[in-house]
Amino acid sequence: xxxxxxxxxxxxxxxxxxxxxxxxLDIINTLQDVDLFLSRAAAEVLQQYGYKxxxxxxxxxxxxxxxxVELFYQAHYHSLVIAPATSNTIAKMVCGISDNLVTxxxxxxxxxxxxxxxxxxDTAPELESEAPREHMVKVYPRKIDLNNIANIKTFEATTVVxxxxxxxxxxxxxxxxxxxxx
Ligand SMILES: Cc1cc2nc3c(=O)[nH]c(=O)nc-3n(C[C@H](O)[C@H](O)[C@H](O)COP(=O)(O)O)c2cc1C
Numbered sequence: 001x002x003x004x005x006x007x008x009x010x011x012x013x014x015x016x017x018x019x020x021x022x023x024x025l026d027i028i029n030t031l032q033d034v035d036l037f038l039s040r041a042a043a044e045v046l047q048q049y050g051y052k053x054x055x056x057x058x059x060x061x062x063x064x065x066x067x068x069v070e071l072f073y074q075a076h077y078h079s080l081v082i083a084p085a086t087s088n089t090i091a092k093m094v095c096g097i098s099d100n101l102v103t104x105x106x107x108x109x110x111x112x113x114x115x116x117x118x119x120x121x122d123t124a125p126e127l128e129s130e131a132p133r134e135h136m137v138k139v140y141p142r143k144i145d146l147n148n149i150a151n152i153k154t155f156e157a158t159t160v161v162x163x164x165x166x167x168x169x170x171x172x173x174x175x176x177x178x179x180x181x182x
Contacts, residue, residue: 008078008178010034010171011071011109013102016041017084018049019121019129019139023164024083025053027171035059035077037068039089039102048132059101066104072112078178080109083119083167087145090120093155094148110157117159117170120149 012034014024028034035057038046043060059068071077082089082102089102098107109116121129122141129139153160161167 009076010175011037011077011080011105012055013037013039013080013082013105014042014046015039015082015084015086015089015102016045017086017121018045018131019127020084020119020164021045021049022051022130024119024167025051027083027164027168029054031171037061037101037105039086039100041086041088042102049130061101066098066101068101069104069108072105072108072114075112077109077114079171079174080105080114080116081118081167081171082106082116083161085118085120087120087122087141087148090118090122090145090148090152094151110155113157115157115159115174117161117167117174118152119161119164119167120152122146122149123162 010031010033012028014036016039034055036053036055037059038061040061092103093106098104106116122145125141125146127139128136131137149160152158159170161170
C-alpha cells in the first residue's frame with residue numbers, strides 16, 4: 001500500500017554526533033510532518049547533551065533488519081535528511097554498507113529514488129566542536145574523513161551540505177518542490 005503524495009513526510013535521521021546537534025534540532029523543531037530516526041549512538045548522545053525536540057514520531061534502532069525502512073517501500077517519505085552525520089555513518093554509506101537503521105535508510109532511500117540531504121560533521125580540516133556540558137574542543141578530521149565526504153558528494157540522489165544555512169535552504173527547496181509536484 002503506497003502513501004498519497006500529499007501525505008508524504010520528511011524522514012530525518014540523527015547519528016551520534018555532538019557537533020551541530022543542537023543546531024540540527026533547532027531546524028527540526030521548526031518543521032511539520034517530520035519523523036525522527038535515531039542511530040543507537042544518537043539516542044545516547046542526545047541524552048548526554050540533554051537536548052530536547054518536539055517531534056511526535058521517533059524511531060529507535062532496535063531491530064537487526066531495520067524494520068522501519070519498510071516505510072520507504074510504502075512511499076511514506078518524500079525526502080531523507082541525515083544531519084548531523086558522523087564520520088562513522090558517512091564511511092559506511094560511502095562503502096555501500098547498510099547494517100543499522102540510519103545506513104539502511106540511506107540505502108533504501110537510494111533504491112526507491114527518494115532524495116537524501118546530508119550534513120556531515122567533518123566538513124573542514126579543523127573544527128571547534130561542543131562537547132557535553134558546554135565546553136568546546138578542537139577537532140581535526142582525518143584525511144579519510146574528508147575523502148569520504150568528497151566521495152559521497154558524487155553519489156546519486158544525494159545532496160551534501162556544509163553548513164546550517166545550506167541545510168535549511170536545501171530542505172526548504174525540497175519542501176517547495178514536493179508541494180509543487182503534488
Ligand atoms: C558525546 C559524544 C559526542 C560525539 N560527537 C561526535 C561527532 O561530533 N562526530 C563524530 O563523527 N562522532 C562523534 N561521536 C562518536 C560517535 O557517536 C561514534 O562514532 C558512534 O559509533 C557513531 O555511531 P552512528 O554513526 O551509528 O551514529 C561522539 C560520541 C560522543 C560520546
